[in-house]
Amino acid sequence: DTGVSQDPRHKITKRGQNVTFRCDPISEHNRLYWYRQTLGQGPEFLTYFQNEAQLEKSRLLSDRFSAERPKGSFSTLEIQRTEQGDSAMYLCASSKRQLAQYFGPGTRLTVL
Amino acid sequence: KNQVEQSPQSLIILEGKNCTLQCNYTVSPFSNLRWYKQDTGRGPVSLTIMTFSENTKSNGRYTATLDADTKQSSLHITASQLSDSASYICVVSSNNDMRFGAGTRLTVKP
Numbered sequence: 001d002t003g004v005s006q007d008p009r010h011k012i013t014k015r016g017q018n019v020t021f022r023c024d025p026i027s028e029h030n031r032l033y034w035y036r037q038t039l040g041q042g043p044e045f046l047t048y049f050q051n052e053a054q055l056e057k058s059r060l061l062s063d064r065f066s067a068e069r070p071k072g073s074f075s076t077l078e079i080q081r082t083e084q085g086d087s088a089m090y091l092c093a094s095s096k097r098q099l100a101q102y103f104g105p106g107t108r109l110t111v112l
Numbered sequence: 113k114n115q116v117e118q119s120p121q122s123l124i125i126l127e128g129k130n131c132t133l134q135c136n137y138t139v140s141p142f143s144n145l146r147w148y149k150q151d152t153g154r155g156p157v158s159l160t161i162m163t164f165s166e167n168t169k170s171n172g173r174y175t176a177t178l179d180a181d182t183k184q185s186s187l188h189i190t191a192s193q194l195s196d197s198a199s200y201i202c203v204v205s206s207n208n209d210m211r212f213g214a215g216t217r218l219t220v221k222p
Contacts, residue, residue: 004155042116042201042212043156091155100146101210103155 004104006092012110013082020078021107025094032075033101034067035091036060043091049075082111115139116204118213126221129192133216135185135202143205147176147187150199150215159187159200192220 003026013019025032030051035043046065047057051072061067064082069075079086087110093101119134135145144163148156160169160176162185168177173196175188189196199215 040214040217042203042214044212045210089153093155100158100161103148103157106153106155108153 004092004094004102006090006104006107008107009105010108010110012112014112015082015084017082018078018080019082019109020076021090021092021109022074022076023092023094023104024074025092026102027073029094029096029102030072031095031097031101032069033093033095034075034077035093037089037091037106046077079109082109084111087111115211116202116213118200118202118216120216121214122217122219124219124221125192127192127194130188130190131192131218133187133189133200133202133218135187135204135213137183137185137202137204137211137213139183139204139206139209139211141206142180142183143207145176145178145185146203146205147174147185148201148203150201152198156201189218192218194220194222196220 005024007022033048034046037043045058046061047067049069064080067077089106091106092104095101116137125131146161147159150156159174162178173190178185197220199217201215202213204211
């Protein structure tokens with residue numbers, strides 16, 4: 001158990017629907033990261049927060065994606081108007097400053 | 113072209129055998145290199161982390177090596193067990209940036 005939790009673990013939705021995922025990092029970790037991982041590939045960076053500030057966003061994060069970390073603790077990742085290409089594992093990780101990242105179990109999204 | 117290349121893409125070995133996974137990178141400047149183990153449907157779990165000055169680091173049956181001059185790393189697994197079946201991902205950090213390899217899918221058969 002790495003201490004990072006994600007909810008839900010699995011989500012099946014129809015194309016065009018909105019979905020929201022939650023990540024609860026390890027409590028003393030000030031950095032929080034979101035990644036997307038497709039089958040057979042390594043994780044792809046989406047965005048990261050230091051405390052409540054979103055410091056970096058990947059080009060992969062289209063305008064349909066939005067992430068928040070309002071109080072510097074948990075974070076949410078919302079995907080609007082989902083497309084079949086959004087089907088992937090969405091991983092959250094946290095770290096203390098630039099130390100090793102601890103990953104959550106991921107949320108598996110399937111868009112029908 | 114990915115800045116972190118791993119080989120082989122997949123590997124099948126018999127239980128009890130040893131194996132070595134490779135990671136070549138072009139990331140610069142170099143900060144550190146990590147090996148992660150990822151079980152199917154789970155998030156990656158850190159195995160080792162190596163900085164520029166470290167040549168080798170062990171974690172139980174896992175031994176990672178780093179040659180910062182040739183920008184190569186290897187992960188050696190000794191006396192493999194069925195539970196070693198997983199993807200092994202090499203991650204190279206450069207300042208605030210992390211580059212992930214695509215991983216090597218290892219299958220250990222009885």
